[in-house]
Amino acid sequence: MPLTNLSSELKRIDQKTMADVVEVQLRDYLKKKSFKPGDPLPNEMQLAASLGVSRNVVREALSRLRMLGMVETKKKRGMLLSRPDILGSFERVLDPLIIDDTTLQDIFELRLTLEVGLADILYLRKTKKDVEELEQIAKNQKVDSGKLTFRIKNEIAFHGKIYQMTGNDTLKRFQNMLLPIFGYLVSLEKVPIIGKVTHMDLVNILKNGTKEEFRQGMLQHLQHHFDKLRK
Amino acid sequence: MPLTNLSSELKRIDQKTMADVVEVQLRDYLKKKSFKPGDPLPNEMQLAASLGVSRNVVREALSRLRMLGMVETKKKRGMLLSRPDILGSFERVLDPLIIDDTTLQDIFELRLTLEVGLADILYLRKTKKDVEELEQIAKNQKVDSGKLTFRIKNEIAFHGKIYQMTGNDTLKRFQNMLLPIFGYLVSLEKVPIIGKVTHMDLVNILKNGTKEEFRQGMLQHLQHHFDKLRK
DNA sequence: TATTTTTGATATGTCCTACAAAAGAACAAT
DNA sequence: ATTGTTCTTTTGTAGGACATATCAAAAATA
Numbered sequence: 463m464p465l466t467n468l469s470s471e472l473k474r475i476d477q478k479t480m481a482d483v484v485e486v487q488l489r490d491y492l493k494k495k496s497f498k499p500g501d502p503l504p505n506e507m508q509l510a511a512s513l514g515v516s517r518n519v520v521r522e523a524l525s526r527l528r529m530l531g532m533v534e535t536k537k538k539r540g541m542l543l544s545r546p547d548i549l550g551s552f553e554r555v556l557d558p559l560i561i562d563d564t565t566l567q568d569i570f571e572l573r574l575t576l577e578v579g580l581a582d583i584l585y586l587r588k589t590k591k592d593v594e595e596l597e598q599i600a601k602n603q604k605v606d607s608g609k610l611t612f613r614i615k616n617e618i619a620f621h622g623k624i625y626q627m628t629g630n631d632t633l634k635r636f637q638n639m640l641l642p643i644f645g646y647l648v649s650l651e652k653v654p655i656i657g658k659v660t661h662m663d664l665v666n667i668l669k670n671g672t673k674e675e676f677r678q679g680m681l682q683h684l685q686h687h688f689d690k691l692r693k
Numbered sequence: 694m695p696l697t698n699l700s701s702e703l704k705r706i707d708q709k710t711m712a713d714v715v716e717v718q719l720r721d722y723l724k725k726k727s728f729k730p731g732d733p734l735p736n737e738m739q740l741a742a743s744l745g746v747s748r749n750v751v752r753e754a755l756s757r758l759r760m761l762g763m764v765e766t767k768k769k770r771g772m773l774l775s776r777p778d779i780l781g782s783f784e785r786v787l788d789p790l791i792i793d794d795t796t797l798q799d800i801f802e803l804r805l806t807l808e809v810g811l812a813d814i815l816y817l818r819k820t821k822k823d824v825e826e827l828e829q830i831a832k833n834q835k836v837d838s839g840k841l842t843f844r845i846k847n848e849i850a851f852h853g854k855i856y857q858m859t860g861n862d863t864l865k866r867f868q869n870m871l872l873p874i875f876g877y878l879v880s881l882e883k884v885p886i887i888g889k890v891t892h893m894d895l896v897n898i899l900k901n902g903t904k905e906e907f908r909q910g911m912l913q914h915l916q917h918h919f920d921k922l923r924k
Numbered sequence: 925t926a927t928t929t930t931t932g933a934t935a936t937g938t939c940c941t942a943c944a945a946a947a948g949a950a951c952a953a954t
Numbered sequence: 955a956t957t958g959t960t961c962t963t964t965t966g967t968a969g970g971a972c973a974t975a976t977c978a979a980a981a982a983t984a
Contacts, residue, residue, distance in 0.1 A: 477975090479937065481756055493788060505964060516939045518749070521966090525712055525753040526760045530786050537946040537965045545793055548800075551782035555761050557724060562776055568863030569779075571814055572807075575864070579810025582912070582919060583802055632799035633806070677908075681813070691817060708946085710966065736935055747968045752937090768936045768975040 480515050481522035487513065488523055492532065492543060503533065503541040529554075549635050556639055558646035567692075569643055574687055576637070577621070577680055580628060585673040587629040593668050596623050600661035614645065620661050659683040711746050715754035718744065723763065723774060734764065734772040780866050787870055789877035798923075800874055805918060807868070808852070808911055811859060816904040818860040824899050827854050831892035845876065851892050890914040 488509075497503075506524070510517045524541070527533045531546040558566060603616045618641060625637040659682040667676045681688070719740075728734075737755070741748045755772070758764045762777040789797060834847045849872060856868040890913040898907045912919070 477937095481937090485760070489785065493790070496790060499791075507964085518938065518940085521749075522753055522756040526757050529716070529757045529760075530782070532786065532791070535965065536948095538948050538963055540964060545791060546786040548783070548786050548792060548796060551761070551786060552779070554720065555763065555777040555779050555782060559724070559727060560730070560763070560776060561779060565779060565863055568861045571859075571861050572864055572867070575810035575814060576803075576806055577810070578813060579806035579808070582809060583806060583922065586919075586922060586924060628802075630799045630802050632796055633803055636803070688813060688817075691814065693817060712966090738935080749967065749969085766936065769934055769977055771935060
């Protein structure tokens with residue numbers, strides 16, 4: 463076998479610390495026992511004794527689970543299993559300056575994909591009141607489209623409102639978390655490009671048009687972004 | 694003011710531990726200094742001294758950052774800033790049995806949204822080879838559609854292949870992570886429903902049709918799922 | 925001189941003990 | 955029955971000790 467393959471053949475040795483092992487064990491333990499949120503867990507000393515490690519190691523593992531929101535701890539009462547906030551952990555690592563360019567691009571595409579796919583759920587749940595509020599946002603744009611910061615703020619407000627109109631809170635939060643990334647990528651653009659289909663056009667479609675028309679409208683609104691994707 | 698409003702007026706007090714505070718401080722520190730991956734960090738003792746806490750607390754906070762992949766630690770060399778795996782932390786909390794029903798439903802909708810929105814990127818990147826492989830998967834379905842487990846496996850293979858064909862690794866991984874949730878929700882269905890548009894139909898559209906046709910085909914393929922969404 | 929070996933220093937990983945602080949539980953006082 | 959007190963348990967924090975891995979420099983060798 464050629465030596466060039468060596469690095470791919472040999473798997474990286476990652477010294478797992480006790481805390482890593484305990485973390486996995488605890489997560490498995492919580493899964494298998496099919497605990498429900500609110501159920502009490504053994505205390506730190508018991509866990510340490512059962513696992514044969516020091517309380518210190520157990521605490522490091524628990525610290526991670528606490529961060530994920532999987533467990534809560536209260537003095538005297540001990541630990542309780544709780545519902546993790548699935549997006550919370552995501553939020554912590556979403557910094558455009560840390561994420562590599564490929565992943566940033568992937569996330570940008572993810573966002574485009576979502577906006578195009580939103581039409582169906584949007585038409586299922588949109589209310590007259592929502593459309594009116596959206597229209598107001600679209601109108602604000604016209605008033606003062608000169609300043610860059612305002613323009614971006616308005617852009618965010620408009621698209622954010624659309625996500626909110628889907629009635630899907632997770633989706634909305636997700637979009638909200640992606641904003642810094644989106645903003646970062648847009649800030650790299652030198653000249654702001656305005657699509658053929660404006661925000662106002664989209665509002666009018668929402669008022670009178672079909673969801674297919676809305677999807678096509680959104681596609682054209684985002685067209686210049688699609689144009690720049692790598693083949 | 695009526696006493697009944699009391700619980701809604703008073704906000705919950707959440708005692709933050711030192712580890713929580715240090716975690717935030719460290720993340721801010723990494724952000725503000727605009728470190729690059731690979732840059733060395735102060736050691737635990739120095740951090741503890743600077744922050745005025747014990748090494749124990751610092752280690753608990755670092756343990757969290759290590760889990761997120763934001764820092765790596767090696768003996769003697771100390772700590773290095775590294776690129777977090779943005780989906781890694783997500784993965785840890787994605788257990789259908791822990792997530793509440795509303796969020797599960799939200800995620801299900803998210804997946805539907807993605808699949809409908811995929812068409813554009815898919816048509817940008819699909820290759821002949823990919824389509825052929827997809828066709829093979831679709832053909833396998835017909836052979837043995839009796840067994841339930843096989844049917845689900847094939848379903849996963851087909852849709853997974855489509856995500857892979859987008860050339861967006863993050864998207865593919867994301868979909869992969871959502872599979873347990875999707876499987877869980879599908880398993881709740883009593884009777885398997887086959888859409889008007891089959892996998893083979895979708896393959897044929899990919900071969901000869903436009904991306905609009907594909908999007909419409911996917912919509913119809915998933916129609917029975919859309920039908921069940923709450924208004 | 926160049927290369928290998930040995931040695932030493934250093935930072936993390938783990939364990940231990942101790943104590944402060946919070947909070948439930950039991951009991952006493954009003 | 956409500957309020958206040960005390961007790962006890964469990965987490966949160968501190969600090970010390972030592973093993974272990976690993977880098978760096980000194981020493982030994984060719």
